[in-house]
Amino acid sequence: MAFSADRTAAGGLKQACNSFQAAAGAFAFLLDLSAECAAALERLMLAQAQECFFEKVIGDAKAPGLCCKVARQVSLYYEEASAALNSPPLNQHFDRMWISYAQIKAAHFYAEACYRISLDLHEREEIAEEIARLKSAIGALNDSKQFARGVAAPLLDAVNDLEGCLNLNLERALKENDRVYLMRVPQISSLAPLPAASLVKPFPMADILDASKERLFATLVPDNSAKALSRYTQMVDDIIRVQAETLQQGSETASIRLKEMDLPHSILALDGIFSLPADIKEDVEAVLVVGGPAGLDAEFQQLRT
Template sequence: MISIPRKTTQEVDWTTPIRNLIAQSYGENPDNYGAECASLQRCRQDAVRGAGSDLTARDLLYKYFGQLELLELRFSEIRVNFPWHDAFTNKLITQTSIAYEKASVLFQIASTHSAIAASQSRSDPEGLKRAFYYFKACAGMLTYINENFLHAPSTDLSREVVKFLINIILAQATEVFFEKCTDEKKSNALVSKIASQAASMYTSLTEEVKEFMGKGIFDRNWVTLLQIKAKYFSSLSQYYRGLADNTSGKHGDALVRFTQAETLAKDAYRTASSFGAMFVSNMSPNLPPDAGTSISERLKAHQVICIDKKAEATRENDLIYNAILPAFESLPNIEKTAVATPVHIHEIYGTPEVQKTIGQDIFIREACAWRGGES
């Protein structure tokens, strides 16, 4: 699974602009609010420096973004220098609007969600459930960026790049759901539709990524992995539909689908085995260290299953059914079933756990003081 790289940043001085604003706009002594300024400063440092675990990093980012939302309501006119390095080009871009800081922090949250999802053990049902949720939560954060921050100053926040990342993340969520359905032994007809959906999403991504080629934005290993998965899930959809056709007595259709599944599996395995041989993990920090060997082994096992199934179906057709084999092109297309939708940011921030993580407004005391002064 692919996770999204994180942005990096430099120190930010929140204290001076807030002190100036308090003195100029509210006629208060800014020295009275030293503790609050220090608390906000620390809140940002904790959030952007990262933490021991991805879950801790997630909570620190949740808290800082929540405080930014509250701060923006109170100091909408404030200007602070926010320096962020682009996650893909590493170019330093500094802007003074809170909107830029918020979009950058949301990108960090999305990146952290993707890392949590990608690191789950999917051989465990709970791990599958967590991976599915966090991929969808990641897609939700990215969708919110695209809907609310329209003038992207950096490549990583541009509409095209964010849209591409959303599509990768939702394809991976669909893949996780496919694994859940096979683990739970759902019907072959349903599994084939979900595989067909994943195949369609990965195939679209292999087309979309061509727009970015030559620009040096995305890791080339991502591109190869997307190509392998497009063929792999195309093969899986034909294989499971073949099993369903066999069960319903369409033995000729099933054999043709098994033949197609085998062809696609061999093609995918060829690409996966060369990918596995050439993969160097430190060149692709957003892929697992064993990405090369694991995808190659998975495709090898799938190829064996397809070869065996086609051979078995051929024998049975020769000896028992003598079904006429239709042309593959004449078989009905396999329907697709969409299973992964983004989790909206309001759904995440509306939970009591996240509200507790954010805590009360750091500048709550000032709000009371200023309201008292106005009355």
């Protein structure tokens, strides 16, 4: 579910993050895995969940300091996973590509954290530490390239893109220091560790999988009840079909009887819906002119006399 989510959209990013945390909880819950294997897989899932948060803070244009903390925690999770996968007994069972992937990811996000904190340092004109952080990041990426064989191209492209940004910023910082600040660049070992902030945790599977809280068979229907329901449904269908046939027969009989009585045409004619033929209509009007039936009787009497 996490890998199928569209992480370019906010909803998809949230779904992926939640799925990775659920997977971390599931691996920690499984009893048929060794403790070492479960811990390594849990760290991998948490690393990817934290990575989703990093994508979110970058997309939301959060402050470089916060981005640094989130990225550094991604790196720490991958470092822990890499250390577990590269140690006995897991290194005898996992494909080397898994280890390489975790190592490159750890270096990538360590460099990302250095890059983000360097932006903050540049704003505060702490040029010496900025240079030290940038050099440390570039060194980490260069060291990780020894594990690049077999790693997916998109990851290597991301590493190369980040390295390009780091080199550009380092070149700029060195020029500014040589021309303006003239500060001594400290050794990276003398600097405080990069801050980290974990925003993820394994979802507790024990609560989710607790069957005592669910009526697992509440929606199941007993076999005899299902058969009785089927018979009832069939009976209702038969009644509806018989009534429909009776109604159809009655309608046909009524139509025949109406035709025999010249209905409803006669009724419609009386209601004035049908018009009389023109010659008959003229005769009727002539009768009405002489006074209707009474006028005709008077004319008959005159003819007799």
